[in-house]
Amino acid sequence: AQKVTQAQTEISVVEKEDVTLDCVYETRDTTYYLFWYKQPPSGELVFLIRRNSFDEQNEISGRYSWNFQKSTSSFNFTITASQVVDSAVYFCALNDDYKLSFGAGTTVTVRA
Amino acid sequence: DAGITQSPRHKVTETGTPVTLRCHQTENHRYMYWYRQDPGHGLRLIHYSYGVKDTDKGEVSDGYSVSRSKTEDFLLTLESATSSQTSVYFCAISESGPNYGYTFGSGTRLTVV
Numbered sequence: 001a002q003k004v005t006q007a008q009t010e011i012s013v014v015e016k017e018d019v020t021l022d023c024v025y026e027t028r029d030t031t032y033y034l035f036w037y038k039q040p041p042s043g044e045l046v047f048l049i050r051r052n053s054f055d056e057q058n059e060i061s062g063r064y065s066w067n068f069q070k071s072t073s074s075f076n077f078t079i080t081a082s083q084v085v086d087s088a089v090y091f092c093a094l095n096d097d098y099k100l101s102f103g104a105g106t107t108v109t110v111r112a
Numbered sequence: 113d114a115g116i117t118q119s120p121r122h123k124v125t126e127t128g129t130p131v132t133l134r135c136h137q138t139e140n141h142r143y144m145y146w147y148r149q150d151p152g153h154g155l156r157l158i159h160y161s162y163g164v165k166d167t168d169k170g171e172v173s174d175g176y177s178v179s180r181s182k183t184e185d186f187l188l189t190l191e192s193a194t195s196s197q198t199s200v201y202f203c204a205i206s207e208s209g210p211n212y213g214y215t216f217g218s219g220t221r222l223t224v225v
Contacts, residue, residue, distance in 0.1 A: 006154075033211050045202065045216035091154060095210040098162075099145065099170065102154040 004094050006103035013082055014111050021077040021106045023092030029053075034068070034075045035093040035100065045091070051075065082110045115139040118203050118217035125224055131190040133220050135203030137183075143206040144186040145214065146170075146178065148199040155202065161186055162209075193224045 003026040013019045025034065036048040049059065051068055059066045063080045079086050087110045093100040116137045125131050135144060143162055147155040147170075157170030159178040167178050175197060177189045190197055200221050204214035 004154075009152075033213075035213050037216075043200070044218050045204075047213055047215070050213050098168070098210065099157045099160060100210045100214060102147075102156075104152055104154040 004092050004101055004103040006090075006092055006106050008106045009104070010107045010109070012109045012111065015083060016081050017110075019079050019082050019086075019108060019110075021079075021090050021092075021108070023075045023077065023103060025073050025075065025092070025094045027073075027094060027096075033095040035095075036066070036075075036077050037091045037093065037102075039089040039091065039105070040085075041087065048077075048090075079108070082108075084110050084112055086110050116203060116205050116215055116217045118201075118220050120220060121218065122221045123223070125193050125222070127194060127224055128192050131193050131222065133188045133201055133203075133222070135186040135188070135205075135217055137186075137205045139205060139207070139215070140183060141205040141207045141215075142183075143209055144180065145204040145206070146176075146186065146188045147202045147204065148172065149202060149219075150199050158188065158201075190222075193222075195224050198222060198224045 005024045032053045034051045038046045038048055056068050065078045067076045089105045089107050091105045092103045119134045145160040146158040149155050156172045158172055158176050159170055161167045161180040179187045200219050202219050203217040206214050
């Protein structure tokens, strides 16, 4: 079975610090897709990024960046110069046959 | 103008009672999913649907049933609620399947007492 591991349960930082969320995955597929979702305190799940296994270029969107490394089966997420509004639970996910398989999530708390 | 709505948003029910959660979409997406979210487990798939009247089990389907009689509605039923089913339930939709990600509903917080 596919598997997604987010080893960090909780991360607490002070505003303006950078924070990196780790995501390690297992798959036997040669073509696959990885995702990050954000769940702010209000509870909804917000799509952040989708990356396919053939595109290993890092991606940057504002203060968010993603580092995809196929060699280590990792798809890490960095928030640069964190802000209080970044406080949320972040989920990494992998397409797994008929569904998305999610990691357990990392809770990020950004303190003012 | 949300394309996916869940009802109710909150519910408290007693052990042993039946409960039905509703997911309604206006996007005409083929795929619909029910997940539950629990601390330490992330989101786990309960059931999914790949078309009208086409449904299948996910990894935590015991104690749950689903129905999809029309494209826009996907119902999740707890036949006899138990305390272990206290959770937050999310519905998700996808036009083309999991490779393209999901759009999630706002969730239903269910408490079984």
